[in-house]
Amino acid sequence: TQLLEQSPQFLSIQEGENLTVYCNSSSVFSSLQWYRQEPGEGPVLLVTVVTGGEVKKLKRLTFQFGDARKDSSLHITAAQPGDTGLYLCAGAEDSSYKLIFGSGTRLLVRP
Amino acid sequence: SAVISQKPSRDICQRGTSLTIQCQVDSQVTMMFWYRQQPGQSLTLIATANQGSEATYESGFVIDKFPISRPNLTFSTLTVSNMSPEDSSIYLCSLRTGTYEQYFGPGTRLTVT
Numbered sequence: 001t002q003l004l005e006q007s008p009q010f011l012s013i014q015e016g017e018n019l020t021v022y023c024n025s026s027s028v029f030s031s032l033q034w035y036r037q038e039p040g041e042g043p044v045l046l047v048t049v050v051t052g053g054e055v056k057k058l059k060r061l062t063f064q065f066g067d068a069r070k071d072s073s074l075h076i077t078a079a080q081p082g083d084t085g086l087y088l089c090a091g092a093e094d095s096s097y098k099l100i101f102g103s104g105t106r107l108l109v110r111p
Numbered sequence: 112s113a114v115i116s117q118k119p120s121r122d123i124c125q126r127g128t129s130l131t132i133q134c135q136v137d138s139q140v141t142m143m144f145w146y147r148q149q150p151g152q153s154l155t156l157i158a159t160a161n162q163g164s165e166a167t168y169e170s171g172f173v174i175d176k177f178p179i180s181r182p183n184l185t186f187s188t189l190t191v192s193n194m195s196p197e198d199s200s201i202y203l204c205s206l207r208t209g210t211y212e213q214y215f216g217p218g219t220r221l222t223v224t
Contacts, residue, residue: 031211042203042215043154045112050211088153092211097142099213101154 003027004091004102012108013079021074021087021105029091032065032072033099037086079109113138115216117204123222124194131190132219134204139184141207145177148201148218157202160187194223 007022023032031050035043047056049065049072056063060083062075072089089102114137124130134143145157158166158179166179181187191198201218208214 033211033213035215040218040220042115042205042218045212045214048211090154090213097207098144098156098159104153 004089004100006087006089006102006105008105009103010106010108012110015080015109015111016078017109019076019079019107021076021089021107022071023073023089023091023102024071025091026070027093028069029093029100030069031092032069033090033092034063034072034074035088035090037088038084043086043088076107079107081109081111083107084109112212112214113140113206113208115204115206115214117202117216117219119219120217121220121222123224125224126195128194129190129192130194130221131188132202132204132221134187134189134216136185136206141184143181143187144205144207144213145179145187145189146203146205146215148203150199154203157189191221194221196223199223 004025033048034046036046037043047063052067052069054065060077064073087105090099092099116135118133143160146154147157148154156169157172157177158168160166160179160181162181162184176192178190199222201220203218204216205213
């Protein structure tokens with residue numbers, strides 16, 4: 001079973017700061033997705049990356065898929081309190097439709 | 112993306128009872144999934160529910176404990192049977208559209224006392 005490790009587990013920062021969340025595995029994924037989950041709600045899909053080295057931007061969020069498709073990062077520029085939530089990466093195994101979820105990064109952005 | 116609704120949104124149940132969670136989608140989808148999210152944890156796949164076939168369960172989950180129905184392409188149910196406090200979790204249904212994208216319902220927050 002492939003495992004996805006996320007770091008850091010918890011992050012508390014001041015509004016306006018930048019941050020990066022990492023998602024790492026020893027195995028190759030055919031695609032990787034990032035979700036944000038707020039309390040009392042289901043995860044909301046932010047982005048899907050499928051090509052090694054791919055970079056996608058969503059406003060202040062920048063997502064990168066590693067060249068070898070084993071890791072990914074999420075960078076947030078000038079974080080805002082509205083960015084607070086649980087960030088989850090999830091990878092699809094090459095031979096399967098199933099998503100493997102990372103351990104999650106809980107982000108708190110203080111005003 | 113499809114609109115996914117779940118009922119109930121939350122419930123408090125007594126040990127030993129069963130609860131059936133419903134998942135309704137506003138469009139036809141082939142692949143639906145049920146996940147569990149224990150307090151403060153990430154998501155764990157319980158089973159894959161395809162219409163017209165038996166659900167496929169992941170290691171650690173069995174049909175007797177989590178029976179699933181998938182009567183058509185827009186609806187599925189998950190039953191949590193003979194509940195214990197360890198079953199207290201958020202239960203999420205999910206569907207896959209296209210090649211990669213997967214979307215989640217709002218979840219059902221279950222507390223077992």
